[in-house]
Amino acid sequence: MSPSNDTATLRLGDQSIDLPLRTGSEGERALDIRALRRATGLITYDPGLVNTGACESSITFTDGERGILRFRGYDVEDLVDHCEFIEVAYLLVHGWLPNAAQKASFSRLLNQNALIHEDMIHFFSHYPERAHPMAVLSAMVVSLSSFYPELGENRQEDIDLTVTRLLSKLRTVAAFSYKKSLGEPIVYPRHDMKYCQNFLNMMFSSPVVRDPVNPVLVDALNKLLILHADHEQNCSSSVVRAVGSADANLYASISAGICALWGPLHGGANQHVIEMLQQIQADGGHVDRAIARAKDRNDPYRLMGFGHRIYKSYDPRARVAKRICRDVTAALDRHDPLLDIAMELEAAALADPYFQERNLYPNVDFYTGLTYRQMGIPTDMLTVMFAIGRLPGWIAQWLELRSEDEFRIMRPRQIYVGPPQRTVKPLGERS
Ligand code: CMC
Secondary structure, eight states, X not given: OEEEEEEEEEEETTEEEEEEEEEOTTSOEEEOOTTHHHHHSOOOOOGGGTTOOOOOXXXXXXXXXXXXXXXXXXEHHHHHHHOOHHHHHHHHHHSSOOOHHHHHHHHHHHHHTOOOOHHXXXXXXXXXXXXXXXXXXXXXXXXXXXXXXXXXXXXXXXXXXXXXXXXXXXXXXXXXXXXXXXXXXXXXXXXXXXXXXXXXXXXXXXXXXOOOOOHHHHHHHHHHHHXXXXXXXXXXXXXXXXXXXXXXXXXXXXXXXXXHHHSTTTTTHHHHHHHHHXXXXXXXXXXXXXXXXXXXXXXXXXXXXXXXXXOSSOOHHHHHHHHHHHHHHHHHTOOOHHHHHHHHHHHHHHTSHHHHHTTOOBOHHHHHHHXXXXXXXXXXXXXXXXXXXXXXXXXXXXXXXXXOTTOOOOOOOOOOOSOOOOOOOOGGGOO
């Protein structure tokens, strides 16, 4: 983003201040208020940071009105159609798509770093059987910081090693935690398998089941993880940046991002979509009742997988996810009654003035959860899948933050509305 010649003038009584406008590489304009408080004593008030640009970034571009999502300039659909997930991970972290040699070296590093320290495997045994896999994932990621060195010098080799270590081990932790939750022996990663195939093998093979991983599932997983790979300053990425801005290490920052992603309004929505559809099914499949509840102001019920802060048209990720979902269903020749309910619900919502007036469309979580379900991923693991996909984005955001000239701790202000100053009464005199 470069400063432009334009300024906006703010008038406060007889005082006026010129605030520069800045323009991004896709023409997005922003008011630069860095001088505001110093010049006027004012701060801005923007709950939910709906109008606030917290940083400049060259990673991801979104245009919510036109339904555009690009990573480093490439349309997400183009990447889904032509790349594997690890190429997109490389793109986000490094800024360019790898050539054949770079991809081979990245794959090699991912394989070399796939195991987790054997002592960490004992941790899984001490979680309650019903522990949510996102709690386990977040705890295991922050624990990695006690087993592996922090990113020190920011030298390229350190970055490559730390990045591949995290990308590779997150996948291993996720699969191990699933196996432990089943009470089955863990399946170790294999050097002869690529990233997505390796994950599915760790999830679904066992000493008694050694079926080869279905290439349809490998392809679908590559595509779904790409859809999740980054989404500019969303809640969890902002958390990763906020924690990183306190100079916390990468593992701690990512662990915090995992916790943020878990929330049902964010990545946790994919689990809640499935639970909502199951509830509709259990209630006889009446999508109209779900729509009526979602519209009722006195009912906190929302259509999960619908609506988005940025997208005021169809979420481009949801469009691709719907296509992948149909392809997987056809290739596996499976019928999922929840998919029928989902499509009926989508059609009913899109035809309803409440959803039309508010520009509420399916978001990424509406069809991705259904696709993972077809692939055999259990419902409480769905947000873990989102986390595996989002990891390269979080890492890229963290690295970008650390390379900023203006690297400063993130520390918003507030408008205090509590009681004015008062004095402490002795204990016996308090009402
Ligand atoms: N169902 C019913 N009404 C909705 C929904 C929904 N899913 N989403 C928004 N609305 C209504 C909302 O009640 C409000 O109505 P009114 O103007 O009458 O008060 C209006 O639409 C604007 O909503 P908002 O809550 O101000 O929008 P937001 O930008 O603050 O929230 C959201 C965005 C995603 C949190 C919200 O749409 C939502 O809760 N969706 C359901 C949860 C979900 O699917 N989350 C996944 C998001 S995509 C994955 C990710 O990147 O995080």
